[in-house]
Amino acid sequence: MDLGHEYLTDILLLEFVGYDNSDEGFWLSLLYAMLEGISSALDISRG
Numbered sequence: 001m002d003l004g005h006e007y008l009t010d011i012l013l014l015e016f017v018g019y020d021n022s023d024e025g026f027w028l029s030l031l032y033a034m035l036e037g038i039s040s041a042l043d044i045s046r047g
Helices: 024-041
Strands: none
8 A cells, every 4th residue: 555646746947137136025026926827827726
């Protein structure tokens, strides 16, 4: 008997070359905007 689950996943790496912004609020805002947009495009709930 095996107890486990195998799944495939994808990873996205974004690099903002030449952009320097140390404001944490900006990066959090960008993160949540991207999550919302991706969820909407894939028609999945963020919950």
